[in-house]
Amino acid sequence: MNHTAIARSWVEHANGHRDFPLQNLPLGIFSRPGQAPRCGVAIGDAILDLEAVLAAGLFDGAAKAAVEATVGGALNAFFALGRTARVALRERLLALLGEGSEHQGALKAALHPASECELHLPAKIGDYTDFYVGIEHAKNVGKLFRPDNPLLPNYKYVPIGYHGRASTIRPSGTDVRRPKGQTLPAGQTEPSFGPCARLDYELELGIWIGQGNEMGQAIAIGDAAEHVAGYCLLNDWSARDIQAWEYQPLGPFLSKSFITSVSPWVVTAEALEPFRCAQPARAEGDPQPLSYLLDARDQAGGAFDIELEVLLLTARMREQNLPAQRLTLSNTRSMYWTVAQMVAHHSVNGCQLQPGDLFGSGTLSGAAPGSFGSLLEITEGGKHPVELASGEVRKFLEDGDELILRARCVRDGVASIGFGECRGTVVAAN
Numbered sequence: 001m002n003h004t005a006i007a008r009s010w011v012e013h014a015n016g017h018r019d020f021p022l023q024n025l026p027l028g029i030f031s032r033p034g035q036a037p038r039c040g041v042a043i044g045d046a047i048l049d050l051e052a053v054l055a056a057g058l059f060d061g062a063a064k065a066a067v068e069a070t071v072g073g074a075l076n077a078f079f080a081l082g083r084t085a086r087v088a089l090r091e092r093l094l095a096l097l098g099e100g101s102e103h104q105g106a107l108k109a110a111l112h113p114a115s116e117c118e119l120h121l122p123a124k125i126g127d128y129t130d131f132y133v134g135i136e137h138a139k140n141v142g143k144l145f146r147p148d149n150p151l152l153p154n155y156k157y158v159p160i161g162y163h164g165r166a167s168t169i170r171p172s173g174t175d176v177r178r179p180k181g182q183t184l185p186a187g188q189t190e191p192s193f194g195p196c197a198r199l200d201y202e203l204e205l206g207i208w209i210g211q212g213n214e215m216g217q218a219i220a221i222g223d224a225a226e227h228v229a230g231y232c233l234l235n236d237w238s239a240r241d242i243q244a245w246e247y248q249p250l251g252p253f254l255s256k257s258f259i260t261s262v263s264p265w266v267v268t269a270e271a272l273e274p275f276r277c278a279q280p281a282r283a284e285g286d287p288q289p290l291s292y293l294l295d296a297r298d299q300a301g302g303a304f305d306i307e308l309e310v311l312l313l314t315a316r317m318r319e320q321n322l323p324a325q326r327l328t329l330s331n332t333r334s335m336y337w338t339v340a341q342m343v344a345h346h347s348v349n350g351c352q353l354q355p356g357d358l359f360g361s362g363t364l365s366g367a368a369p370g371s372f373g374s375l376l377e378i379t380e381g382g383k384h385p386v387e388l389a390s391g392e393v394r395k396f397l398e399d400g401d402e403l404i405l406r407a408r409c410v411r412d413g414v415a416s417i418g419f420g421e422c423r424g425t426v427v428a429a430n
Contacts, residue, residue: 005413005414005415007022007023007094007098007099007415008022008098008099009021009022009043009044009097009098009099010097010098010099010100010101010104011043011044011046011097011111012044013044013045013046014043014044014046014097015044017044017045018408018416018418019042019408019417019418019419019420020042020043020044020045020265020417020418020420021044021415021416021417022043022094022097022098022415023271023414023415023417024042024267024271024417024418025041025042025043025090025093025094025097025268025271026041026042026230026265026266026267026268026271026419026420027039027040027041027070027075027078027122027230027265027266027268028040028041028042028047028119028120028122028264028265028266029073029074029075029119029120029121029122029264030047030112030117030118030119030120031117031118031120032112032116032117032118033116036073037073037120038050038051038070038071038073039051039067039070039071039073039075039078040112040117041093042114042265042420043097043111045113045114045115046111046112046113046114047111047112047113047114047117048093048097048107048110048111049110049111049112050067050070050110051067051070051071052109052110053067053096053106053107053110054067054068056103056106056107056110058092058096058103058106058107059092061088062084062085062088062089063088063089063091063092065081065085065088066078066081066085066086066088066089067089069081069085073120074122074123074124074356075122075123075229075266075356076123076124076355076356077355078229079123079208079209079210079211079229079355079356080210080211080212080355081210081211082210082211082226083210083226083269083270086210086229086268086269086270087270090268090270090271119171119172119173119264119265120171120264121169121170121171121262121264122208122232122264122265122266123208123355123356123358124356125166125169125356125357125358126166126354126356126357127163127166127353127354127357127358128163128164128165128166128169128260128357128358128359128360129161129162129163129164129346129357129358129359129360130161130162130164130204130236130252130256130359130360130362131159131160131161131337131342131359131360131361131362132155132159132160132161132362133159133160133335133336133337133342133361133362134204134334134335134336134361134362134363134364134365134373135151135155135334135335135336136334136365136366136367136371136372137334137362137363137364137365137372137373137374137377138150138151138155138336138362139151140365140372140377141376141377144376144380144381155336156282156286156287156336157287157289157290158345159293159337159341159342159345159346160362161342161346161359161362162251162252164236164252164256164257164260164360165256165257165260166358168257168258168259168260169259169260169261169262169358170259170260170261170262171261171262171263171264172233172261172262172263172264172420172421172422172423172424173423173424174259174261174424175424175425175426175427176199176237176258176259176261176424176425176426176427177258177259177427177428177429177430178195178196178199178399178426178427178428178429179195179196179199179239179242179254179255179258179429180193180194180195180196180429180430181193181196181239181242181246181254181255182242182245182246183196183197183241183242183244183245184244184245191245195428195429196239196240196241196242196429197241197396198239198240198241198382198395198396199237199238199239199240199396199397199426200237200238200239200240200374200375200376200396200397201235201236201237201238201310201374201375201397201403202235202236202237202238202362202363202373202374203235203308203310203328203330203363203364203365203373203374203405204233204234204235204236204360204361204362204363204364204373205231205232205233205234205304205306205308205332205335205360205361205364205407206231206232206233206234206262206263206358206359206360206361207228207231207339207342207358207359207360207361208228208229208230208231208232208266208356208357208358209227209228209229209343209353209354209355209356209357209358209359210226210227210228210229210230210355211226211227211355212227212352212353212354212355212357213227213347213352213353214352215350215351215352216350217347217350218292218344218347218348218349218350219343219344219347219353220292220344221292221293221294221295221298221340221341221344222295222297222298224298224339224340224341224343224344225269225298225302225339225340225343227343227353228269228339228340228343229266229268229269229355230266230267230268230269231266231267231269231272231419232262232263232264232265232266232267232419232422233262233263233308233405233406233407233419233420233421233422234260234261234262234263234358234360234361234422235260235261235262235403235405235422235424236256236260236360236363237256237258237259237260237261237424238252238255238256238374238376239254239255239256239258240255240376240381240396242254242255243255243256259424260360261422261423261424262358262422263405263407263419263420263421263422264420265419265420267417267419271417272304272306272409272417274409274411274414275304275305275306275409275411276301276302276303276304276305277301277303277304277305277333278299278300278301278303279298279299279300279302279303279338280303280333289341292344292345292348293337293341293344293345295340298338298340298341299338302338302339302340302341303332303333303335303338304332304333304335304409305331305332305333305409305411306331306332306407306408306409307329307330307331307407307408307409307410308328308329308330308331308332308364308373308405308406308407309326309328309329309330309405309406309407309408310326310327310328310330310373310403310404310405310406311324311325311326311327311403311404311406312324312325312327312386312388312394312401312402312403312404313325313401313402313404314388314390314392314394314398314400314401314402315399315400315401316390316391316392317388317389317390317392320390322389322390324402324404325388325389327375327378327386328365328370328371328372328373328378329366329370329371330364330365330366330371330372330373331364331366331371332361332364334364334365334366334367334371335361335364339359339361342359342361343359346359365377375394375395375396375397379394379395379396382395382396397426398426399426399427399428400425400426400427401425401426402423402424402425402426403423403424403425403426404421404422404423405421405422405423406418406419406421406422407419
């Protein structure tokens with residue numbers, strides 16, 4: 001799939017680009033001022049307008065059908081075509097954008113500076129499910145509330161998840177309005193209503209579903225990876241004080257549904273192939289997955305080695321011209337369950353998955369300090385505030401704070417690729 005480090009593009013700023021070299025080619029929906037949203041491909045600091053390339057007659061066969069499926073400002077129909085279409089489009093784009101392409105003149109007119117474009121959600125999201133597969137996060141949070149029994153008995157048997165709210169998923173850059181809700185202040189016996197005081201972030205991997213399944217027909221674990229179209233970053237913003245009061249007995253509700261942020265580029269499964277790795281071995285004494293969740297090929301290469309980073313930029317830091325401060329450096333290898341296991345489990349009861357459905361992985365924390373994916377963990381519920389270079393401290397997020405999520409894949413012998421950023425700035429409650 002042309003993933004060697006030496007493959008170069010005639011788009012010079014793409015060569016060695018931190019996120020979007022020729023080897024990545026993520027898909028997204030963008031618009032230029034005064035124009036309707038359409039599908040584009042990130043290449044360096046530019047976006048290639050696929051509809052313009054289609055109009056120039058530079059696609060044919062399966063690649064042409066793939067681009068035609070993107071027309072209308074959403075990737076759902078393209079996702080539904082599956083891997084064959086993605087590979088055909090990728091191979092044609094590699095040829096068109098690769099060094100020595102004979103179509104450079106026609107393509108230059110279809111390239112637009114990314115800084116001049118607006119990015120939108122890549123698909124119309126029918127359903128959103130948030131999982132809980134980051135075992136270190138589960139243990140860290142469990143220790144805060146159940147020191148003697150951090151993990152509940154089902155955790156190592158079931159890929160835990162809950163149905164989230166699709167209507168408030170927004171692309172990177174959308175402001176995060178501080179939510180209001182009921183909370184039970186410490187020492188009180190009755191709840192009060194008002195703005196959330198313990199606003200938090202959660203560092204997650206987003207998973208875009210490609211081909212779905214018919215209702216009543218489970219997706220087999222050996223086939224599950226073929227039902228994933230691509231990946232993004234996801235910030236599951238969380239109102240911890242609202243959550244603490246509402247989550248028993250049915251789990252998260254208003255504490256999670258006010259906004260979920262995603263990075264706008266879909267990094268395809270094919271672009272991530274070189275960064276697959278074996279699923280980490282389970283700890284001694286842990287149960288093996290039940291048979292419907294166990295596949296030798298998935299165990300050998302169903303995990304990913306993706307470096308994850310969280311940075312915080314406060315209003316005062318901006319005033320002092322200070323750079324964003326890193327809070328977290330983690331990795332997707334902390335996932336206790338693979339993406340294929342999540343897909344297989346979600347459908348095993350006959351639940352229908354559809355193109356453009358979105359999964360969240362759950363918070364992906366590492367085992368060591370510095371790798372925790374939420375302030376709840378970093379500050380131990382607010383007991384140990386984070387000290388910032390500006391002289392400020394944070395137990396939880398304050399108005400004016402901007403959270404930045406990043407992800408990067410690095411491996412010897414292949415070009416590094418990234419996901420772009422997932423940003424959100426907290427603004428005051430209405």
